[in-house]
Amino acid sequence: MTAAPKKTEEDGASPQTRIVVGLDTSIVARDALALAARLAASVDARLKGVFVEDENLIHLADLPFAREISFSGEIRELDPERILRAMKAQAESARRLLARIASEAHIDWSFDVRRGRPLAALAEHAMEDDTLVIRSPGAVSREIGRTVRVATREAHADVLLVARGAGMKSALVAPAPSLRGSMQPIVTGRPVAAADDGSSPGEMCSAFAESLAARIGAPFMRLDARG
Helix, strand or coil, X not given: CCCCCCCEHHHCCCCCCEEEEEECCCHHHHHHHHHHHHHHHHHCCEEEEEEEEEHHHHHHHCCCCCEEECCCCCEEECCHHHHHHXXXXXXXXXXXXXXXXXXXXXXXXXXXXXXXXXXXXXXXXXXXXXXXXXXXXCCCHHHHHHHHHXXXXXXXXXXXXXXXXXHHCCCXXXXXXXXXXXXXXXXXXXXXXXXXXXXXXXXXXXXXXXXXXXXXCCCEEEEECCC
């Protein structure tokens, strides 16, 4: 017996828990997408990819003094129309990558394009029952702290911060449709950590993180953040 084809959001599939991840064409974004797909498969959730057209870059292209330097060293004016065309091409590449990875993982998926500030746009449109997967910009604690603040300031969803390279530690392995209840480790040896400040939201965050760690077969670390 073959599994029925998965529906995209545009096909009218019924609502379900979503794993939301920001998309672009970088290697780091692919890491986060690969991990998000594993997570969606392990909890039987829909994978939603969002490509954000960076409004700051679009506004910059409108400035008369804005210039860009090509790989060949040529200096030229920024062309707003060319920037938009490039963004649309990147969005289509990201959509194809999402479709391929979701198909390999046997999960439902959807894709959306929004315009705004990348992290803020993701957070604003994440719903309470969603899990927002965000890649860490680097190993510098100040950068990570800034990412967390921006992502969580307006987010109503749980936020999972992904270390660089986490999604590529092993090949993407998804449970077969008939074995959906079985769980596959996402990142062997890497713990899932949660900061608990003693508040109700902090306790809920820790409970979610502990449940996530159990589902994916990862160690769990509770960080006491109470004063």
